[in-house]
Amino acid sequence: MTIEGKKVGFAMTGSFCTFKKAFEEMDVLVKAGADVTPIFSNAVQDIDCRFGNTDEFIKKAIDITGKAPITRLETAEPIGPKSLLDILVIAPCTGNTLSKLSLAITDSPVLMAAKAHLRNEKPLVICISTNDALSMSFKNTGMLLNCKHVYFVPFRQDNYEKKPNSMVANMDLIRPTLEAALESRQLQPMVLAPL
Numbered sequence: 001m002t003i004e005g006k007k008v009g010f011a012m013t014g015s016f017c018t019f020k021k022a023f024e025e026m027d028v029l030v031k032a033g034a035d036v037t038p039i040f041s042n043a044v045q046d047i048d049c050r051f052g053n054t055d056e057f058i059k060k061a062i063d064i065t066g067k068a069p070i071t072r073l074e075t076a077e078p079i080g081p082k083s084l085l086d087i088l089v090i091a092p093c094t095g096n097t098l099s100k101l102s103l104a105i106t107d108s109p110v111l112m113a114a115k116a117h118l119r120n121e122k123p124l125v126i127c128i129s130t131n132d133a134l135s136m137s138f139k140n141t142g143m144l145l146n147c148k149h150v151y152f153v154p155f156r157q158d159n160y161e162k163k164p165n166s167m168v169a170n171m172d173l174i175r176p177t178l179e180a181a182l183e184s185r186q187l188q189p190m191v192l193a194p195l
């Protein structure tokens, strides 16, 4: 199913090294005709780092989508009752957000958006990027893999020699993963050969 005309939530969490690519893929969705709503976690709004600062991230999201990002729990909550999205992608998704989501913790705008959206039994897509994917976050990833309506952008070990527990999704596959998820299908293969 094509993404054209779909209402897509694009939720960003604090894996800042992947932001450049994530914004490129946000742009891919907009250019494909999706109606994209950006959503930022608290960390994205609080942390200024070598990969950019909050004002730059907000400006970039507005430039691409024409919309100010959702930055508060109370503005994410209507995604549920008003059924505002067809599909929600968390890209990038930190170990922190992934683990909280697996335990039904709802203390950031991104987690609120996910909870509200899942209430409507619509697809949620996770695009992981975390150094502890194969250690502390592994069991939580496993729990989400086994959850209804949750799909993963295919991922891989990105540097198994220096970061043996790290896994990163291939962000080039965000659009095809969303299009498969809209048909209730997980894009395969989900685990890619290591870099």
Ligand SMILES: Cc1cc2nc3c(=O)[nH]c(=O)nc-3n(C[C@H](O)[C@H](O)[C@H](O)COP(=O)(O)O)c2cc1C
Pocket: 012, 013, 014, 015, 016, 017, 041, 042, 043, 044, 047, 049, 050, 093, 094, 095, 096, 097, 098, 108, 129, 130, 131
């Ligand atoms: C420069 C920088 C880069 C980070 N990169 C990552 C990352 O790639 N993956 C990750 O899981 N956490 C990363 N973190 C840690 C998260 O930002 C931190 O766990 C934060 O609490 C995440 O909150 P959120 O999931 O609500 O966005 C990074 C932090 C900083 C300051």
